[in-house]
Amino acid sequence: MVHCESLVRIYRTGTTARGGVEVQALQGLDLTVREGELTALVGASGSGKSTLLGILAGLDTPSAGTATVDGTDLGALKRRERTAYRRRTVGTIQQQTAANLLPYLTARENVQLPMGYAGVPRRRRAARATELLDLMGIAQAGDRTPAALSGGEQQRVAIAVALANEPRLLLADEPTGELDTATSQEIFTALRTANSELGTTVLIVTHDALVADQVRRTVRIRDGRTSTEVLRGPAAADGDGDGDGAPVEYTVLDRVGRLQLPRDFTESLGLAHRVRLVLEHDHITVWPDRDRPPGAGPAADGG
Ligand code: ADP
Numbered sequence: 001m002v003h004c005e006s007l008v009r010i011y012r013t014g015t016t017a018r019g020g021v022e023v024q025a026l027q028g029l030d031l032t033v034r035e036g037e038l039t040a041l042v043g044a045s046g047s048g049k050s051t052l053l054g055i056l057a058g059l060d061t062p063s064a065g066t067a068t069v070d071g072t073d074l075g076a077l078k079r080r081e082r083t084a085y086r087r088r089t090v091g092t093i094q095q096q097t098a099a100n101l102l103p104y105l106t107a108r109e110n111v112q113l114p115m116g117y118a119g120v121p122r123r124r125r126a127a128r129a130t131e132l133l134d135l136m137g138i139a140q141a142g143d144r145t146p147a148a149l150s151g152g153e154q155q156r157v158a159i160a161v162a163l164a165n166e167p168r169l170l171l172a173d174e175p176t177g178e179l180d181t182a183t184s185q186e187i188f189t190a191l192r193t194a195n196s197e198l199g200t201t202v203l204i205v206t207h208d209a210l211v212a213d214q215v216r217r218t219v220r221i222r223d224g225r226t227s228t229e230v231l232r233g234p235a236a237a238d239g240d241g242d243g244d245g246a247p248v249e250y251t252v253l254d255r256v257g258r259l260q261l262p263r264d265f266t267e268s269l270g271l272a273h274r275v276r277l278v279l280e281h282d283h284i285t286v287w288p289d290r291d292r293p294p295g296a297g298p299a300a301d302g303g
Contacts, residue, residue, distance in 0.1 A: 001169055001201040002033035002056065006255070007065035009051050009224075025051040027224035028065065030254050035168075038195040038202040040212045043221035049205045052221070053171050056203070058086045070168045087118050091162030091200075093155070095174035100158030101146045107133060107157040108142040114164040132160040135197060136190050152183035156190050163194055170194060172204045176211060184208055226252045227260040261286070 009026040054060035067074040111129040136156040176184035195202045219229040232247045276287040
């Protein structure tokens with residue numbers, strides 16, 4: 001459903017006589033998401049998560065590299081194609097619950113609005129709005145305006161709005177960011193329902209450990225690249241032989257063979273600068289550099 005390869009996004013800011021400053025928000029990011037997956041994207045503030053979501057939402061274009069969603073190359077869209085892509089292929093939910101809804105329309109009217117833009121007949125619009133509000137567990141709130149809804153209800157209406165035109169991919173940027181724990185759980189459940197009941201592929205950017213711990217796949221972004229990922233649940237144990245379903249940590253191997261080791265792994269063994277590799281018949285081991293004196297951590301040589 002989503003395939004990003006060596007994705008780069010450079011922002012140019014503060015134009016001066018000498019050109020201005022460049023920020024590389026994405027620095028060769030690779031990401032593949034299969035159809036029907038529900039994936040959490042995590043990473044420190046400034047690591048490039050929102051930039052990636054903006055590109056996948058068709059709001060922004062990559063400076064280099066490729067991003068395709070459901071076979072659409074997002075770097076090559078013409079204006080009209082971009083509008084169609086945003087209307088039909090992706091649905092988006094923002095963190096600020098209020099920003100997702102028009103305040104003077106009822107919940108039901110908010111859900112019907114994007115269908116109107118897409119030319120869905122009126123009767124079909126009404127039926128689908130009812131279905132979606134019901135699926136999100138807020139059938140009773142259809143005739144209320146956002147001001148008369150709780151934050152959690154507003155966000156569930158926002159998910160229904162995002163699903164109105166049956167997108168293949170749902171993008172949620174910190175959807176639980178403004179909500180308490182119990183309400184976050186409701187929103188997460190609603191996103192999971194969209195994934196399981198409608199088959200929508202879901203990508204959630206989150207700081208929320210509660211959300212990240214409950215999804216099968218968590219991808220970590222660091223410095224504008226995907227670095228590591230964790231797979232949980234029964235399927236995570238496939239192939240590793242132990243069958244216990246414990247979380248399994250992965251790292252991304254890019255096209256030229258580069259990989260990034262998780263910082264807690266490298267720090268716990270004092271790995272720095274150079275590591276020793278040994279190719280075994282079915283795996284590779286990574287050892288501290290044996291030419292370094294024992295106990296010489298990253299700080300011992302002055303960096
Ligand atoms: P995250 O969502 O992980 O917090 P962002 O994608 O928002 O990260 O930002 C990645 C980097 O790009 C940061 O250094 C940020 O300051 C910079 N950045 C984001 N948007 C812009 C912009 N419109 N103009 C200039 N720099 C930007």
